[in-house]
Amino acid sequence: METSENSLLMWKALEQLRGPLDVQDAEQLLLAVIFLRCVADVPEDTATAGMPRWQWLVAEADHGPVLTEALKMTLHAWTRSYPDGGRRLTESIPDHRVAGPLLREAVRLIDRAQRPLELYEECLERFSHTKSRGNYFTPRPLVRLLVDLLAPRPGERVFDPACGSGGFLVESARHVREHHGPQTVVELAGRDINPRARQIAWLNLTARGLEADLGEGSVDSLRFDDTRSTTFDVVFANPPFNLKHSDDLWHRPWRYGQPPRNNANFAWVQHVVSKLTSRGRAAMLLPDGATFTAGAARQIRAGLVADDVLSAVVALPAGLFPHTAIKSSIWIFNREKPAEGRGQVLFINAREQETPAGQRKRTLSEDDIERIVDAYRSWGGSDQDKAGWCRSASMEEIAAREFNLDAVGYVGTPTVEPAPQHADQRVAELTHELFEHFAEAARLEDQLRDILGEM
Template identity: 80%
Template sequence: METSENSQLMWKALEQLRGPLDAQDAEQLLLAVIFLRCVADVPDGAATADAPSWRWLVDQDSYGLTDSLEWALDAWTRPYRDGGRRLTKSIPDHHVARPLLREAVRLIDRAERPVELYEECLERFSHTKSGGNYFTPRPLVRLLVDLLEPRPGEWVFDPACGSGGFLAEAARHVRERHGRQAAVELSGRDINPRARQIAWMNLTARGLEADLGEGPVDSLRFDDAPRDTFDVVFANPPFNLKHSDDLWQRHWRYGEPPRNNANFAWVQHVVSKLTDRGRAAMLLPDGATFTAGAARQIRRGLVMDDVLSAVVALPPGLFPHTGISASIWIFSREKPSECRGQVLFIDARGQGSSAGRGRRSLSEGDIERIASTYRSWGGAFEDRVGWCRSASMEEIAEKEFNLYAAGYVGAAAVAPVPERADERVAELTRELYGHFAEAARLEDELRDILEEM
C-alpha cells in the first residue's frame, strides 16, 4: 500500500470521528488508535490480561470497543506516567460515537507501515494548532541529523524535544547506516508535559526508549540534565521566547542573554551540554544572526571560543506556523585542524520547492547538497560564490560578529531563471524576506546608536 493510500485511510478515519467530537479531540483519539496499532500488533498468544492485542481490539463490537480501547491504552502506556497523568482523555462512550469509532479502527487496521502513519499524523495535526509547534517538519529533522551524523553508542539530547522527532531520526540514522543492532542513547526534555507524552508514544511505537525526565521540566529554568555530557545535541527551541526574570540568575559562559528574548539562553544551554568532543545543531530565527547589544557579545564569545562551526541560512516558509526565516547553527567542541579559527557559511535560501500556501519544503537533493557541503569543509572544500564560504575569525570580527550568511557568500554570478510563474513568485518572496531581515538588522543598529547618544 502506497503512502498516499495510508494518508487517505487516515483522513477518512479522522472524518469518521469529527462528527461527534471536536477537531482536537478527534485528532488525539486517532493518534491513540494508531499508537495501539503500532505497539499492540502482536500475536494473540503474546497478549496478556494486562495488554490486549490489536487483533483482539479489532474484533470487538461497537458497544464494547470504547471500554476496550480505554483498557488497552492504560495497559500499553503504563510504563510511562508523567505525574500520574493519563496519556489520553477518556474515550467518549456515546451511542453516536460508538459505530464511528468502530469504523475508524477498521480503517486503521487496513493501513500498512503504521509507524509512518503515526508520524504523518503528528505533522499534519501540528499544522492546525495555534501558537507553539511541537513538530519540526521532517525534511528539517532529516537535514540536522544528516549534518551531525550520530554514531553508534553516542548519547543524543534534545532540550526542547516536542514530539521526539530528532531523537527518533537519530536512532533511525544510526540503524540505517550501521545495522539494525546499532543504537544511540536518547534523552529529551520539554516544558509541555503533553508534548513529552506524545514523544514517548512516538518513540515507543518505533521500539525506542528514552529518558524524557519526570514531572514539570523546564530546560532553561529547572535544568536537570548534566553539563558536558552529551555527544550530540539537536534543538528547535521556541523562537524569540520571553522568559521570566529568574532565568537570568543562571551563570552564562558567554554573557547574560537579552532579557526580552531567550534565543541566546537556548544557545548557551545547548553548548553547555556538549562533551569535549560533542557537536550540536539548532534552529534559530534569522534575527539571531545580526541583532545587536547583548546578543552580539554572545556571538563574539561563541566565535572567539571557536565553538561555532557553521551557519546555514534556510529558505522561508519551512515552518507551518510562522513565516519567520530561520538558520541552522552548528557547534563543535572539536573542529578539524583545518577548520579551526573559521566559520562556514552556507546560503541555502534558494533551495526547496513550493508546498502550497506560501510553504516550502526541502527535497532529498536539497538536504544532501547542504549536508555534503558541510561534510566537505576542511577536506576537499572550495568557496563557491552565492553558496558557501569559510570565513576567518578576523573577518567576522570586522563585520562586528554579524553572522548573516548572505553577507559572506556574496551573490551568485548568474541567477537561475524560473520556468513558471509560481517559481518566480517564490523567488521574489525569498528576496523580500532577505530584505526584511536586512531592514531589521539596520533598525537594531540604529537603535543602538540612538541609545548611546
Template identity: 45%
Template sequence: MQETRSQLDWLWRAVDVLRGGMTGDAMQQLVLSAVFLRHVSDVPEAAAQGRPTWRDVIGQVGGSGHPEWVVQQALRAWSGDYGRLRVDLDDDQVLGQLNTGAPRMDQALRDLFAVLDEAGRALTMAELYEQFLARFSEDRAGGEYYTPRGVVRTLVGLTAPAPGDDVYDPACGSAGFLAEAARYVETRHGQLADHIGPALQLFGQDVNAGARRVAAMNLILNGLGDDMGRDLGRSDSLLYGSEARETYDIVLANPPFSMKWQDDRYDRYVPWRYGQPPRSKADFAWVQHVLGSLKPRGRAAVLLANGAAFRGGAEQRIRAGLVHDDVLAAVVQLPAGLFPHTRIPACVWVFDTCKQAHAKGRVLFVDAQDAGTQVSRGRRILAEEDVARIVGTFRGWSERGEADEQGWCRTVTLAEIEATDFDLQPARHVMPVTVDAAPGEDERRVRELTEELYGHFAEAARLERELRDVLEAL
C-alpha cells in the first residue's frame, strides 16, 4: 500500500509539470487517455494487430528524444471501437499541446508513463482512472465530469437497479452512475444462469465531447463496452430528449446546478408537462426530461441545488404539479461540502412513476445534512455507513410506507406539502432534535453573540473611516 501511494505521489508530480505547459482540460484528457492506453495496449504483440504494445510504448518513451511523438502515435493507433463505444484519442487540441519541445515537458511524459507502468502492477486501470477523476475534481479541473463516489452509490442504491433494467444518464459526465449501476447489480445478483447477454442495458448522453471521451474510456476500463445499448449520445438532452426518444426503467442524473439555458427551439422534443421552466434556472427542465424518459413503471434519482426545493414562480407551480401527480417519492438533503467544484448544497429527488399502494399520497423527507465525514476544511464525503443509512431508510419506507425519526426522516402527506406552498426542503418537514440547554448555557451564548456583534460593529466603523479617507483624497 505504501509503495502504491509513493507511486501515485510521483505520478501527481509529473501531472503538475504537465499542467504548467498545457491547459487544464487538455492535461486531464491526456492523463486519462494515457491510463486508458496502459489498459488496452497491454496485450501480446499478436493481439495488438500492428499497433504498438505497452512494452513498445514504454521502451520508446524512455529512450526517445521525442517522447511526445511516441505518445501521439500510440494514442492515434489505439483510437477505435470497443464494443458499442468509440474512443477517439487523437484530439488535435490535446495532442497539439505536446509539441513544445520543452525538456521539462519531455521528462514529465517519461515520468508519467514510467509510473503508470509501475502502478499497473498494484492497481487496476479502472481503479487508477477513478483516482485520477477524483483528484482532478478536487483540483476543480474537470470537476463537472465527476460525481463523488459516495453520492453516486447513494443515488444508485435509492433506485436499486435489477437484472434486465435499462439505465440512462442524460448528462453522463464520466459515466460514474452507469458504472456503479452495473457494479450494484453484479454485487447483489452475480452471474445469472438464466440471463442471456448483459445484466443491464446502459445508455448515456452528454453534449460535451470531452465528457463523452472520459465516459467511454471509464466504461471500457470497467468492462462495460458490450453492455451499452448504443454509443454515447451527443445531442443536447434538454432540447432533443434521449437518443431515438427511448424510455428507460431507471434514470440517474447529476445535471449542472441551476444553469442558465435557452429554450428557443419550436421543434423541441422534451415536453413541459408541468410547465415551462424559467430560463434563468434549468433544474426543472432536467427534471421534466428525466420524467419524460421513464417507462410507465420507471424510477429516477436526480441531484438538484437546494434552491429548486423552495423557489417561487414557475418553479413552485412545477413542484405543485409533481406533488399532485404523486410521482415524487422522496427528497434527501445531503450535507454541504460534498462537491469540490461547487459550494452549492444539494438534495436528491427520487421519482417513481408507479408507487406501491402504501406509498401513494406520501413523500419521504430525509434530512442528512449532518451526515458524512469531514476530510478537510469545507470538504466532506459520504462513507459507506452514511450511504447505507440513507438507502436503508428509503428502502424501509418503500416497503412500509411510513418512516418517522426525529431529526432524520419523516413521512409527509401531499396535503401537508400543499399547506407549505409546496416547499420541499427536508428541514421544513423533518422534526428537529430538541436538546435542553445546560444551566447558564443560554446566557453564555448570548454573551458570545453580543461580543461577536460588537466586533462586527467595530470592523464596519473601521472600514467606513478608511472609505471616507479615500473619498476625501479624490
C-alpha cells in the first residue's frame, strides 16, 4: 500500500499515543477516534438530535479540560445499539492523566483526514502486522477474491464464524449493493472468540451504516455454537491456522469424523460445512498442509469428496498474509453444485498470480482476482481444463490419489520463459524462495506431529 496523506496522519496520531499506552490499547483508542470521525461528523437530524458531534469533540480537544471524558461521552452516545450499550468500548478509554495531553493532538490530526473510512481500513490492515495468525484482519485482496467467488445475492444470509474485524461481512454488503442497488438488503452475522475483535468488527460495520448479529457475551464458534439451529446461504472463514485447541472440542459429534486432536483446521472445515443451508455455499482459507495431511484429516477429506460438497480448491501464492509466509489455499464448498460440476472438484493453480507488495510480501491485483473468479464461474467440466492453470478431477481420481487435494499436483505448473533479471532482483527472489523453504519445513513438521499424535 502506498503511503498516503491519510496514512501519515494515522501514524502520527498513533505515535502520539504509543508513549504512555500499550500498543494494542493505543490502536483501539485510535480506531475509536476514527470511528467517531466517520459517524459523528454528520448534520443533526431527528434520529441523532442532541448527540455530541465530531466538531464538538474537536473543540474539546482545543479547549476542554478533560478530553477523555468528552471522548467517552461521544463514544457512548454513538454506540448505544452495541449489545452492551458500548460499556466495554467506553471503559477501554484510558485515564486522562495517562493519555489526555497526547489524545488532544491525535484528535486534531484525525480531523484533517480527507477520507476517514479509507483511513479506518488502512488502520486495520497496518495493525494486523501486530496480531498473530490473522485473528483480526484478512488482507483486502483476499477478502475481495473470496466474496467475488461466492457472489452473495440480495436477501441471502451471510455468516463468518471467525469474523475478526468484519472484513468479509463488510465486503459482502458492498458486493450486493454494487451489483443489485444501494438499498439492497443482505443479512449479516459473525462470531469471534476475541471480544476485542468483535468490538472492532462492530465499529467497522457501523461506520459504514451496516448492521450485523455479532453475538453477545462469551462466543466460541467451535466449542459453544450459539447459532447451532441456524444455517446460512453464504459462509466465509479465515480461521486461525493450525490452532491447537483443548480436548473438550473433540467430545462433540462430527459428521466426517473427529479432527486431529492437536490441530483445529478440520474442526473449522466441518463447522463451516455444517452451517450451510441445502443450497448454501462457503469459501474458507486453510494452510496448504490441510490438503495432504494423513490420518484423521485424510478421512475427513474423503467424506467431503464422497458427499460431493467440495467444489474447488485454489492454490494461492505465499506471502499474502502480513503475519506468516506460509502457503495457503481457498476451499470452496457448495451444497447444490451445477450439473456439470457434480462428482468433480475444480483445482486452480494460482501460485504465480501475485504482485510484489514490499519485502517478502505479495498481493493479488485486480487482474489476478478476475482471472481466478472467471475460472471458477465458467467451470464446465473437463472440457475447460487448462494445463498449468486449472483442471477438473473426478471423485475416482481424487480417491486414487489418497484424497490429496493439493491443486498444483492436479494442474501442474505453468511453463513460463524466464525474463532477464538484474542481480538485485535475483537476490530478492532467492531470498523469497528461502523463506518459502522455511515455511515448507514448518509445514512438514506440523504434518509429522499430526501423524505421531495419532499413533
